[in-house]
Amino acid sequence: xxxxxxxFAFFILLAMTLNFAFxxxxxxxxxxxNVYLLFAAITVGIIATILKFGERSQLGAVxxxxxxxxxxxxxxAALVWATATFGGAGLSAETMSLIVALSGxxxxxxxxxxxxxxxxxxxxxx
Amino acid sequence: xxxxxLRRKNSILFHVIRRMRLPLVTLVCVYAVAVAGFTLIPGxxxxxxxxRMSFFHAFYFVSFMGSTIGFGEIPHPFTxxxxxxxxFTIYTSVISWLYAIGTLIALMREPGxxxxxxxxxxxxxxxxxxxxxxxxxxxxxxxxxxxxxxxRQRIQCVVVERxxxxxxxxxxSNLPLHVxxxxxxxxxxxxxQSAGLGHRHxxxxxxxxxxxxxxLKIAVTSKLxxxxxxxxxxxxxxxxxxxxxxxxxxxxxxxxxxxARQLRTLVSRPHLYQLEKWFTAAPGAPLCGLPHPPxxxxxxxxxxxxGRYGQALHxxxxxxxxxxxxxxxxxxxxxxxxxxxxxxxxxxxxREAEVEHADGLIAGTDDDTNNLSILMTARDLNPKLFxxxxxxxxxxxxxxxxxxxxxxxxxxxxxxxxxxxSLTAPLARDFLHLLPxxxxxxxxxxxxxxxxxxxxxxxxxxxxxxxxxxxITGLHxxxxxxxxxxxxxxxxxxxxxxxxxxxxxxxxxxxxxxxxGTQADRFRMRFAAGEGRRA
Numbered sequence: 065x066x067x068x069x070x071x072f073a074f075f076i077l078l079a080m081t082l083n084f085a086f087x088x089x090x091x092x093x094x095x096x097x098n099v100y101l102l103f104a105a106i107t108v109g110i111i112a113t114i115l116k117f118g119e120r121s122q123l124g125a126v127x128x129x130x131x132x133x134x135x136x137x138x139x140x141a142a143l144v145w146a147t148a149t150f151g152g153a154g155l156s157a158e159t160m161s162l163i164v165a166l167s168g169x170x171x172x173x174x175x176x177x178x179x180x181x182x183x184x185x186x187x188x189x190x
Numbered sequence: 191x192x193x194x195x196l197r198r199k200n201s202i203l204f205h206v207i208r209r210m211r212l213p214l215v216t217l218v219c220v221y222a223v224a225v226a227g228f229t230l231i232p233g234x235x236x237x238x239x240x241x242r243m244s245f246f247h248a249f250y251f252v253s254f255m256g257s258t259i260g261f262g263e264i265p266h267p268f269t270x271x272x273x274x275x276x277x278f279t280i281y282t283s284v285i286s287w288l289y290a291i292g293t294l295i296a297l298m299r300e301p302g303x304x305x306x307x308x309x310x311x312x313x314x315x316x317x318x319x320x321x322x323x324x325x326x327x328x329x330x331x332x333x334x335x336x337x338x339x340x341x342r343q344r345i346q347c348v349v350v351e352r353x354x355x356x357x358x359x360x361x362x363s364n365l366p367l368h369v370x371x372x373x374x375x376x377x378x379x380x381x382x383q384s385a386g387l388g389h390r391h392x393x394x395x396x397x398x399x400x401x402x403x404x405x406l407k408i409a410v411t412s413k414l415x416x417x418x419x420x421x422x423x424x425x426x427x428x429x430x431x432x433x434x435x436x437x438x439x440x441x442x443x444x445x446x447x448x449x450a451r452q453l454r455t456l457v458s459r460p461h462l463y464q465l466e467k468w469f470t471a472a473p474g475a476p477l478c479g480l481p482h483p484p485x486x487x488x489x490x491x492x493x494x495x496x497g498r499y500g501q502a503l504h505x506x507x508x509x510x511x512x513x514x515x516x517x518x519x520x521x522x523x524x525x526x527x528x529x530x531x532x533x534x535x536x537x538x539x540x541r542e543a544e545v546e547h548a549d550g551l552i553a554g555t556d557d558d559t560n561n562l563s564i565l566m567t568a569r570d571l572n573p574k575l576f577x578x579x580x581x582x583x584x585x586x587x588x589x590x591x592x593x594x595x596x597x598x599x600x601x602x603x604x605x606x607x608x609x610x611x612s613l614t615a616p617l618a619r620d621f622l623h624l625l626p627x628x629x630x631x632x633x634x635x636x637x638x639x640x641x642x643x644x645x646x647x648x649x650x651x652x653x654x655x656x657x658x659x660x661x662i663t664g665l666h667x668x669x670x671x672x673x674x675x676x677x678x679x680x681x682x683x684x685x686x687x688x689x690x691x692x693x694x695x696x697x698x699x700x701x702x703x704x705x706x707g708t709q710a711d712r713f714r715m716r717f718a719a720g721e722g723r724r725a
Binding site: 099100103104107110111114115117118119120142146149150 | 201204205206207208210211214215218219222225226229244245246
């Protein structure tokens with residue numbers, strides 16, 4: 065068992081599960097989407113991205129790309145949330161569904177990342 | 191091969207990025223904990239009502255606090271529990287920043303990374319070259335002379351040299367062209383590829399190392415990787431020479447053979463010798479003269495040292511009909527039976543070799559100090575001697591110059607001149623090949639004409655395409671007032687070559703003429719030709 069691999073897989077998986085935890089729930093209801101979960105998803109997502117730096121293989125490059133996509137969408141969601149709250153418009157149902165939709169996109173990218181990681185693990189077992 | 195090379199080159203950069211991962215993750219974690227803490231700790235609003243910080247305000251506060259900018263307690267004055275948390279986060283965030291920046295600076299100063307960055311910059315320079323260039327392996331005194339001569343003729347070079355201080359010398363040398371140089375092992379195939387082997391403008395590769403094995407390795411590598419590239423190599427052993435010729439090395443230079451040929455030319459045809467020197471030297475250098483009339487073909491010579499150099503010169507002198515007395519130290523080299531045994535540095539040995547009655551003396555051992563000692567002793571015994579010294583180390587140039595010899599045989603100059611002769615423009619090369627066919631008295635007249643024309647400076651050589659035809663003198667604008675300002679060296683018509691054509695020789699459109707003259711005349715003539723074309 066390689067401890068480096070454990071940490072690597074741990075963060076990639078955690079990024080996805082946190083993202084999912086935020087995403088799940090009625091899209092237009094702010095009460096069903098916790099801001100701390102979004103914060104945690106972004107933080108873990110950024111850590112996962114940093115861990116993917118410096119991977120030389122083709123797969124490493126694709127993994128990094130999926131992470132960057134996920135970060136981009138989650139940060140966009142956080143920005144929408146911040147502008148809606150402090151820009152004076154307030155958190156409407158429309159805005160909330162936009163935030164959830166963006167996090168859904170991030171979830172998809174995180175899912176691809178996990179699938180690629182799993183595929184690589186299975187391939188290397190042979 | 192290409193991908194393997196790229197992978198190796200990128201590895202250092204990946205290594206750097208990988209080592210930055212832990213500091214960056216630490217930084218992200220510290221920030222995340224700090225921000226989360228501020229959103230959780232109860233605060234107070236402007237009117238004293240309980241109010242928690244939003245993520246936006248917490249991130250804003252941590253951002254300016256962590257970077258030690260410190261705008262103050264924003265948006266509302268803090269409670270004591272928030273201040274406690276601030277104290278904690280100040281220390282953690284500053285420490286994690288120091289850790290990240292410290293790691294980055296340490297990585298920036300890593301020799302491997304610096305070498306990698308230098309290599310990348312060098313490769314970019316080479317890749318962007320848009321003119322034909324020559325790849326020069328090594329940058330010792332020979333290559334230094336060569337690169338300078340080439341640069342003066344606006345021929346681009348790229349240098350690969352093993353010693354860092356020599357690359358520094360190249361960078362600080364005052365050349366008219368920017369010559370990219372890299373500190374790397376030229377026998378490494380990947381290095382040669384980085385330096386432009388396989389580049390579409392790479393015309394040739396030059397390797398003049400004193401170690402035959404190095405030259406051999408470079409020649410094999412370049413012939414395998416890009417067979418179309420001209421390979422010019424030095425070989426001091428007959429075995430190496432045959433080996434190089436077997437796989438198609440284009441020009442193989444043997445410094446001993448060059449010295450022998452030079453001596454033969456000098457003794458039998460001094461004016462040809464002088465002209466060859468002039469037309470291979472860098473334009474603008476002072477013209478070398480014939481300092482002393484050399485002994486005739488049948489002269490009496492004393493030759494000290496019978497190594498490879500001595501043997502080559504011995505053969506050359508015997509061929510000319512000269513009488514040679516050999517002074518040799520090592521019987522393993524099989525000197526001729528009547529040879530005098532000794533080093534030659536003592537007057538006794540030289541007297542035994544009858545130096546008093548000789549016309550010339552060659553000090554050809556592989557030790558510069560001994561050679562100088564032989565020459566000084568011999569001059570004391572017979573001041574009329576024509577003295578030739580073999581210089582082995584470039585550092586001794588000043589000593590050999592002070593000894594005021596008639597001829598110094600120095601590898602660097604001989605090899606550099608010879609390479610220049612094989613690298614010059616095709617028409618100039620034809621000229622040098624045809625020059626020996628001219629009679630010696632013609633060459634004597636020609637030499638005095640060149641000397642008058644160029645006022646003691648090595649002439650510039652250039653080629654002109656004939657556009658309208660007419661006499662050769664008509665090509666030059668200044669010639670119309672009756673003063674010829676340049677000399678035609680060669681007239682090329684198809685495959686026909688006419689050496690030293692007369693000024694009245696008729697030319698036809700499509701011919702080309704090779705001229706020599708001063709640098710100013712060259713520009714004047716080029717300018718006039720350009721004007722004529724526009725008119």
